[in-house]
Amino acid sequence: MEQVYEQYTDESHKVWELLYKEQIEILATRATKKYIDGIKKIEFVEDKIPRFTFINQVLKELTGWQVYPVPGIIDNKPFFQLLAQKKFPATTWMRRLAQLKYIEEPDMFHDVFGHVPLLSEPYFASFLSGLSEIALEFIDSPSAVELMARVYWYTVEFGLIKENNELRIYGAGILSSPGESVYALSDKPIHFEFDLDKVLETPYIKDKYQEQYFVAVSYEQLHNQLPRIHKRIKEVVDLEIEIKEGQRFLCKDLLINI
Numbered sequence: 489m490e491q492v493y494e495q496y497t498d499e500s501h502k503v504w505e506l507l508y509k510e511q512i513e514i515l516a517t518r519a520t521k522k523y524i525d526g527i528k529k530i531e532f533v534e535d536k537i538p539r540f541t542f543i544n545q546v547l548k549e550l551t552g553w554q555v556y557p558v559p560g561i562i563d564n565k566p567f568f569q570l571l572a573q574k575k576f577p578a579t580t581w582m583r584r585l586a587q588l589k590y591i592e593e594p595d596m597f598h599d600v601f602g603h604v605p606l607l608s609e610p611y612f613a614s615f616l617s618g619l620s621e622i623a624l625e626f627i628d629s630p631s632a633v634e635l636m637a638r639v640y641w642y643t644v645e646f647g648l649i650k651e652n653n654e655l656r657i658y659g660a661g662i663l664s665s666p667g668e669s670v671y672a673l674s675d676k677p678i679h680f681e682f683d684l685d686k687v688l689e690t691p692y693i694k695d696k697y698q699e700q701y702f703v704a705v706s707y708e709q710l711h712n713q714l715p716r717i718h719k720r721i722k723e724v725v726d727l728e729i730e731i732k733e734g735q736r737f738l739c740k741d742l743l744i745n746i
Contacts, residue, residue, distance in 0.1 A: 489557040491540040491580045500582040501537055507588070507597050508534045514669045520649050520656040522612070522707070523663065526605030537582065538600055547604075551613040555604060560593060565627050571620035574613070576603060602660030603644075611707035612658070616644060618714040622721060629725045639684075639717060641692040643710060648672065648679065648703045655679065655703065671697050679703055684716055 512534070515524070530546045532538055540555045547553040556575035570577045578599035583591045607613050619639065626632035645661035655673050662668045671677065678700040680686060687702055704710050 489559060489580065491557050493537075493539055496537050496582065499585055501535065503582050503585055503588065504537045504597065505535045506585075508532070508601065510666055511601065511664065511669070514666055515657070515663060518657050518669055518673055519663060520606075520658040521651060522609040523605050523658060526608040529608050530605060532601070532605070537596070538604075540578070540580075543600075543604060547607055550608045551610055553607045553613055555600070564633055565624070568620040568623040568627065572617055572624055574617050576607060578604070598660065598664040602664035606658060606660075609707055611711045615707065615711040615714065618711070619644075619717065622714070622718050625718075626721055626725050629728060631728055632721050632725050635688050635721055635724060638687055638690060638692055642687050642690065642702045643704070646672075646692075646698050646701060647710075648701045649707070650703055650705055658704075658707075668697050672701055677701055681705075682709065682713075684713055684720065688720060 512527075529550065530538070530543050540557060544554045547555070551574075553574045553576060555578050556570055557580050558570075558577040560579055560581075562577060567577060576599075579594065579596050581595055582597065583595045607616075619636070623633065623636040623640075626636070643659070645659050647657075647659040648662075649656050649658050657663055657669060657672060662672050677698060680700060680702050682702045682704045690700065693699065
């Protein structure tokens with residue numbers, strides 16, 4: 489696919505403008521500084537939908553990443569394959585004015601406004617590609633995929649970070665949501681220090697705001713978790729294999745006895 493920029497209507501650009509103006513004001517005192525810096529580096533403007541070709545020129549020089557157009561939500565394997573290659577899968581379609589406050593499937597505003605600016609941060613960008621390499625290694629294990637989804641969810645999509653002793657947002661799912669941008673930093677949810685074991689034990693929520701968020705100390709901390717994430721996922725997969733082998737031998741012994 490490619491982004492056919494000429495197909496965007498006046499309504500499409502208006503939707504981007506309305507969403508951008510509302511969200512950038514909310515995020516001015518809530519988003520991580522690295523995200524705000526990223527907005528400036530890739531030169532988002534409020535009244536025009538970004539061009540992927542320009543974004544890619546900037547990201548290529550900063551971290552080697554690219555925005556890769558896709559038709560919509562894609563399966564786990566091609567999703568992680570693209571991320572491991574430093575290609576962020578992003579839709580090119582924009583919601584309508586009638587869908588301004590809510591859509592079921594993420595559109596370009598979520599994918600591009602929410603995710604892309606932070607791809608300019610080297611440690612975070614490396615964390616994302618490294619996380620995807622681990623996911624690909626164990627992609628045939630449903631248990632491993634579920635655990636990797638929890639890590640991705642509570643970091644890339646709904647992560648918080650401490651900056652100058654204050655909570656800030658870096659997760660794209662929050663950054664692209666006016667309501668959750670306010671809610672996530674309030675005293676309503678629980679804020680945990682980032683703990684990999686607790687993240688792996690915590691199912692995520694899709695149909696409402698999160699009940700808990702995990703707070704990273706730095707992007708370097710996230711990046712440095714990659715070896716431990718690999719170790720923990722491998723332990724789960726090895727245990728799965730061990731159990732299956734035990735079941736196979738048990739069945740074989742039963743058949744012999746019969």
